[in-house]
Amino acid sequence: MTLLAIVRHGPTAWNRERRLQGRRDIPLDDEGVAEVAGWKLPPAFASFDWVASPLARARRTAAVLAGGGVGIAPAIIEMDWGGWEGRRLAELRAELGPAMAVNEARGLDLLPPGGESPRMVQHRLAPWLAEVARRSRPTVAVAHRGVLRALYAGGPCGDMRARPPWALSCRDAHPLLGGGGGRPRLRSLDVQAFR
Structure with missing residues (x-):
């Protein structure tokens, strides 16, 4: 089994504004960099492979x-929120009303206009997860909330029709064990890695 620790990126201005970032290349601002610099790295992570x-x-x-020494893993890019990128969920709910509620109730099949569903994210992640398992090297992957939710769906997040049973915090690591086949097994929930 290969240990894969998923870490959500540090906060951005759009995170603080509660905007859907998706594929928009919003950088960490000075506040976000300072916060990440204050996180304490678990000693074991120093010997892991790192990708982002x-x-x-x-x-x-x-x-x-x-x-x-950080590699780039294109498969773990954030979910594509299409025409909703830059918007706030509260705005979309007010603007779209019942249509938004119906779309959100679809869980894994929620589909923003011109974007991708969480289920599509799962399909995109499967070959990458299989490759991480095949390499058999402990790995830290810095990714996004949408990637984490897609990974947890089918486990503690179920079909994503409800809120996750915990916060997907930037300050936590999310350790998974990969045995191949693109289906990771959750090792534990929200390890407070960077406290």
């Missing part, structure tokens, strides 16, 4: 935490 989403916020988080 190609988006600047994930790459910068990984660089600050790992200090260098």
Whole structure:
């Protein structure tokens, strides 16, 4: 079994504004960099392979935490929120009313216009997870909330029709065990890695 620890990128201005970032390449601002710099790295992570989403916020988080030697994993880019990127969920709910409620109730099959569903994210992640398991090297991946939710769906997040049973915090690691086949097994919930 291969240990894979998923870390959510540090906070951005859009996170604080509660905007859907999706594929928009919103960087960490100075406040976000300072917060990440204050996170304490678990000693074991120093010997792990490190990869990051190609988006600047994930790459910068990984660089600050790992200090260098971070690969890019295109498969772990954030969910594509399409026409909803830059918007707030509260605005979309007010604007779209019942249609938004119906779309959100679809869980894994929620589909923003011009974007991708969490189920599509799962399909995108499967070959990458199989490759991580095949390499058999402990790995830290700096990714995004949408990636984490898609990974947890089918486990503690079920079909994503309800809120996750815990917060997907930037300050936590999310350890998974991969045995191949693109279906990770949850090792534990929200390890408070960076306290």
